[in-house]
Amino acid sequence: MRVVRFQEFGGPEVLAVTRAPAPRPGPGQVAIDVAYAGVNFADIKARSEGYRVPSLPFVPGLEVSGWIRAVGDGVTGLEAGQAVAALTPGGAYAEAVVVDAATVFALPDGLDLRTAATLPTVLPTAHALLHEAGRLRVGETVLVQGAAGGVGTVVGQLARAAGAGRVYGVVSREAKAEYALRHGYDEVFVGEFADGVRAATGGRGVDLALDPVGGETFRRSLEALAPFGRLVSYGNASAAEPWRLxxxxxxxxxxxxxxxxxxxxxxxxxxxxxEIAARAFRAVAEGVVHLPVTAEFPLAEAAEAHRLVETRATTGKLLLRVAG
Ligand SMILES: NC(=O)c1ccc[n+]([C@@H]2O[C@H](COP(=O)([O-])OP(=O)(O)OC[C@H]3O[C@@H](n4cnc5c(N)ncnc54)[C@H](OP(=O)(O)O)[C@@H]3O)[C@@H](O)[C@H]2O)c1
Structure with missing residues (x-):
């Protein structure tokens, strides 16, 4: 089968198409013929700086949709031929992947494979940030960095659906602000946000801030909290030193x-x-949340997808088309 992998860390050019034997599922695992693989910012971090790369060569990719090709011993409730979506610890940029059965999800009725590939990382993450880690309550204000990206697009809509008060986003350019305003955000700040948040909240600050950037953005998000506010850290896009407080x-x-x-x-x-994934996927099946696929590439052009994300010009979700 074809896989896209890298043997050294570096720019998008280190991604290469090669051939590898199709993997077989071990006990508790499932092999999936991949239809689509989602592109995540974590894939770029893996390729450029080794984020969660246990050894080289490494096949990146954290999520797929496709059809079960075989199930390993002890797997129940899943069968060959079934259409599924799955979260993987890596290996998704490939024609087939082996995944623990625990992170394979049957598709809710009416969900197509293309949409399904956008869900496994972004949807449960967005749901957990707001509800489990962030403990959002009705009427509370929310501040989201990277509001026009994959996670950001879903967080805005889920926050609004959960009855948040006002939902504020932060993006790096004007065009992204327009996009975010169409996906659940009430007000979007471009770049600098501290003064904007202060003005928008009458000096009180926000109840919940979500930060995937780290460094200075993490510190300013902390300062933007209202009394009893919560800040959830879930990434380090800035590559700053890990925060301590x-x-x-x-x-x-x-x-x-x-x-x-x-x-x-x-x-x-x-x-x-x-449990979180089931709730989050339902929100998509019921039309509460929509995550637009804004660019799709053949598997062999994964490097192009990475280049696009690194320009910081993308909105919504990028996919790799693997089958067909
Ligand atoms: N902890 C978790 O479980 C988890 C799960 C999924 C994603 N994440 C994190 O959530 C963030 C969004 O992930 P995603 O896959 O949906 O990606 P994405 O949002 O589609 O793309 C990356 C985002 O990072 C922002 N960004 C900020 N600083 C950046 C920098 N120095 N270089 C490039 N981009 C920068 C960009 O927004 P602006 O240009 O508008 O700033 C862009 O929206 C990432 O930081 C990712 O690591 C964490």
């Missing part, structure tokens, strides 16, 4: 900081992930 930062506003990683949750609490 303690009582001096938390006591004055009685604020909390939480963290979230879907891959860690998948490894440590797969049942919790399945």
């Amino acid at each position: 303690g009582q001096p930062e938390l006591f004055p506003g009685a604020v909390s900081v939480a963290g979230f990683s879907i891959l860690t949750l998948a490894a440590t609490a797969p049942d919790a992930l399945r």
Whole structure:
């Protein structure tokens, strides 16, 4: 089968199409013939700096849709030929992938494979950020960095559907602001956001801030919290030093900081992930949330998809078309 992999860290050019034997499922695993693979920012981090890469060569890719080709011993409730979506710890840029059965999801009625490939990372992440880690309550205000990206597009809509008060987004350019305003956001700041948040909230700050950027953006998000506000850290797009804080930062506003990683949750609490995923997928099947596919590439052109994400010009979700 064809796979896209890298043997060294670097720019998009290190991604190469090669051939590998089709993987067989071990006990508790499922082999999937891939229809579509989603492109995530974490794939770019894996390729450029080795984020969650255990060894080289490495096939990136965290999510697929497709058809089950074989199930391993002990797997129940899934069968060959079934259409599914799955979260994987890597390996999705390939014609077939082996996944733990715990992170394979049957498709809700009416969901097509193309849409399904956009869901496994973004939807449960967005849901968990707002509800499980962020503990959003009706009427509360929310501030979201990267509001026009994959996670950002879904968070805005889910927050609004959950009865948030006002939902504020932050993006890096004007065109993205227009897109975010069409996906659940009430107001979007371009670049600098501290003064905007202060003005928009009458100086109070926001109840919940979501930060995938880290560094200075993390610090300013913390400062933008209202009393008893919560900040959820879920990424480090800025590649800044990991944040550290303690009582001096938390006591004055009685604020909390939480963290979230879907891959860690998948490894440590797969049942919790399945519950969150089921709720989040339902939101898509019921039309509460829409995640537009804004660019689609053949598997062999994965490097082009990475180049596009790195220009910071993309909105919504990018996909690799693997079958057909
Ligand atoms: N912890 C988890 O479980 C989890 C799961 C999924 C995603 N994530 C994180 O959530 C974020 C969004 O993921 P995604 O896959 O949906 O990607 P994405 O949002 O479609 O694309 C990357 C985003 O990062 C923003 N960004 C900020 N600083 C950047 C920089 N220095 N270089 C490039 N982009 C930068 C860009 O928005 P602007 O240009 O508008 O700033 C862009 O929206 C990523 O940071 C990712 O690592 C975390």
